[in-house]
Amino acid sequence: MRTVMREQFRQSRAGEIAIRWYLTILLVIAGTLFAADRARGQDDGAKLFETRCYSCHNIGGGDKQGPDLKGVTERQSREWIEEFVKSPSAMRSKDPVAAELFKRFSPTIMPDQTLSPSELDSIISLIKNLTSKNETFVPSGAKLSRAIVPADIVAGKELFAGEIRLANGAPSCNSCHSVNGIGALGGGTLGPDLTAVNIKYRDPELISILQAPNFPTMNTIFTNHKLTDEEVVQLFAYLQNAKQLNPTAAVVPTQAAATTDPGFLILGFAAATLVLVGLNIFWRKRSHGVRKEMVRRSRI
Ligand code: HEC
Ligand code: HEC
Numbered sequence: 262m263r264t265v266m267r268e269q270f271r272q273s274r275a276g277e278i279a280i281r282w283y284l285t286i287l288l289v290i291a292g293t294l295f296a297a298d299r300a301r302g303q304d305d306g307a308k309l310f311e312t313r314c315y316s317c318h319n320i321g322g323g324d325k326q327g328p329d330l331k332g333v334t335e336r337q338s339r340e341w342i343e344e345f346v347k348s349p350s351a352m353r354s355k356d357p358v359a360a361e362l363f364k365r366f367s368p369t370i371m372p373d374q375t376l377s378p379s380e381l382d383s384i385i386s387l388i389k390n391l392t393s394k395n396e397t398f399v400p401s402g403a404k405l406s407r408a409i410v411p412a413d414i415v416a417g418k419e420l421f422a423g424e425i426r427l428a429n430g431a432p433s434c435n436s437c438h439s440v441n442g443i444g445a446l447g448g449g450t451l452g453p454d455l456t457a458v459n460i461k462y463r464d465p466e467l468i469s470i471l472q473a474p475n476f477p478t479m480n481t482i483f484t485n486h487k488l489t490d491e492e493v494v495q496l497f498a499y500l501q502n503a504k505q506l507n508p509t510a511a512v513v514p515t516q517a518a519a520t521t522d523p524g525f526l527i528l529g530f531a532a533a534t535l536v537l538v539g540l541n542i543f544w545r546k547r548s549h550g551v552r553k554e555m556v557r558r559s560r561i
Contacts, residue, residue, distance in 0.1 A: 319466075327366060434455075435449060440503050471488055471493045
């Protein structure tokens with residue numbers, strides 16, 4: 262009788278330990294996945310923001326063609342932001358805050374943006390996250406594919422002026438823009454003069470505009486006729502050099518260094534650990550129960 266019970270006890274203990282390990286592993290996996298998912302959400306938001314909004318908006322770092330979006334999630338409700346982003350000009354006629362913004366940023370008008378609710382959520386959580394940490398958005402893709410060499414300035418000027426055609430078939434920059442001293446007749450006037458453009462924008466901001474200009478006039482052309490990585494380097498070098506024609510211009514503040522955020526991983530593990538602790542307490546009670554049962558049975 263005793264041995265049978267001991268055997269039963271051993272079996273139930275072994276089963277219990279196995280289940281416990283199984284649950285532990287499951288929880289660690291779930292915790293890690295949760296953390297990875299949160300991190301991916303942030304990445305998606307950052308990527309979207311970089312390609313869709315960053316031409317006109319900073320998060321921290323000041324106004325560009327549009328207002329700095331730092332803190333916008335504290336100024337406005339999610340519903341307001343959603344409605345605004347969907348159709349800024351529709352908001353202008355019915356919302357005094359939007360009307361005021363339009364006046365301040367005229368003549369630039371934010372074009373309607375088509376974002377799915379989850380895309381908007383990922384951008385909003387990016388803005389919230391950076392705002393709460395008082396950090397500036399740093400685009401991860403806005404880097405040159407290689408270091409600049411002096412020959413790039415000449416090549417960039419030729420690209421700008423249309424002496425060399427852009428590889429993917431976009432019209433040359435000088436059909437709409439001028440830079441001091443380009444061509445005898447100067448360039449086009451549909452777009453602004455770009456002589457001091459690299460004073461107006463920090464390096465990553467300007468690189469990002471060359472990679473994915475989201476201004477209405479430019480993006481209709483450049484979305485389907487992107488500049489190549491080489492052209493970005495050469496045009497950047499040329500525009501960078503244009504600053505030397507403007508020695509009196511103000512020094513450009515340097516962009517804050519990129520920070521990677523281990524917070525989400527830690528959060529995930531913390532969540533998993535908490536649940537584990539809870540589970541342990543639960544199991545301790547359970548094994549008490551088992552023991553009580555054994556004692557009860559041994560008395561029979
Ligand atoms: C072509 C430039 C441009 C692009 C691209 C752009 N915006 Fe804007 N945005 C503006 C301007 C300009 C305003 C100010 C209102 C106006 O004049 O249209 C504005 C205003 C806003 C506001 C209100 C800000 C406040 O302080 O209340 C939000 C929110 C916003 N934009 C979000 C976005 C998001 C999100 C994207 C990308 C999906 C985006 N914008 C893309 C130019 C742009
Ligand atoms: C079809 C006309 C057109 C062409 C071609 C064009 N742009 Fe533009 N660009 C514009 C307009 C217009 C703006 C002003 C923003 C707006 O309203 O769209 C602009 C804005 C810019 C800006 C931001 C300027 C500022 O002061 O904020 C940069 C930088 C720029 N363009 C660079 C280029 C480069 C480099 C090329 C050639 C590869 C180019 N553009 C080709 C029309 C053009």
